[in-house]
Amino acid sequence: EAQVTQNPRYLITVTGKKLTVTCSQNMNHEYMSWYRQDPGLGLRQIYYSMNVEVTDKGDVPEGYKVSRKEKRNFPLILESPSPNQTSLYFCASSFSPRRNTDTQYFGPGTRLTVL
Amino acid sequence: DQQVKQNSPSLSVQEGRISILNCDYTNSMFDYFLWYKKYPAEGPTFLISISSIKDKNEDGRFTVFLNKSAKHLSLHIVPSQPGDSAVYFCAASGDFNKFYFGSGTKLNVKP
Numbered sequence: 001e002a003q004v005t006q007n008p009r010y011l012i013t014v015t016g017k018k019l020t021v022t023c024s025q026n027m028n029h030e031y032m033s034w035y036r037q038d039p040g041l042g043l044r045q046i047y048y049s050m051n052v053e054v055t056d057k058g059d060v061p062e063g064y065k066v067s068r069k070e071k072r073n074f075p076l077i078l079e080s081p082s083p084n085q086t087s088l089y090f091c092a093s094s095f096s097p098r099r100n101t102d103t104q105y106f107g108p109g110t111r112l113t114v115l
Numbered sequence: 116d117q118q119v120k121q122n123s124p125s126l127s128v129q130e131g132r133i134s135i136l137n138c139d140y141t142n143s144m145f146d147y148f149l150w151y152k153k154y155p156a157e158g159p160t161f162l163i164s165i166s167s168i169k170d171k172n173e174d175g176r177f178t179v180f181l182n183k184s185a186k187h188l189s190l191h192i193v194p195s196q197p198g199d200s201a202v203y204f205c206a207a208s209g210d211f212n213k214f215y216f217g218s219g220t221k222l223n224v225k226p
Binding site: 004031033035040041042043044045048050056058059090092103104105106107108109 | 117119121149151156157158159160161164204206212213214215216217218219
């Protein structure tokens with residue numbers, strides 16, 4: 001089954017404790033991206049990657065890191081989480097997100113709470 | 116400041132009638148627009164898109180209209196069905212594959 005998977009789905013942590021949210025896709029997509037969803041703000045793009053070893057900042061990259069060592073994986077790293085990073089996070093992937101015949105496929109989301 | 120805005124947080128429509136969801140954007144460099152639907156506890160799923168060279172795109176019950184001069188797009192759902200009840204996000208993109216989403220409109224289709 002074609003899908004984007006995220007782990008963990010739920011995470012409660014404390015300020016300053018490094019964490020990684022994994023994202024994996026099995027569709028051989030080149031493009032991958034991370035978003036956060038907050039009430040009243042919709043989805044905001046954190047980072048995206050056009051291919052292996054190619055990453056770029058989205059709209060809200062501060063406090064986050066990403067890496068793209070393999071095509072299928074795109075982990076999101078919070079080196080020192082803070083309470084304002086409490087949010088719902090989505091990973092997405094696509095062959096080419098701007099082609100009319102293609103679009104981004106989203107994972108199920110990771111609910112992160114930073115105390 | 117948000118570059119894509121959905122000013123109606125919610126919309127309630129009777130089954131069988133038309134649902135019209137609206138979206139405004141501020142960046143004239145945006146040239147590709149999308150609508151996504153999101154059910155609770157799931158990720159968004161793609162619904163329909165339109166490029167700036169068109170002013171209308173249809174896919175079954177869903178039609179997206181783009182008014183570039185007004186920087187406005189809308190999604191029409193005809194006829195609306197209870198299964199359409201969800202949160203709808205509009206999104207826009209210019210160059211470089213960055214995407215900007217609106218805050219969402221929660222649609223409730225009443226049987």
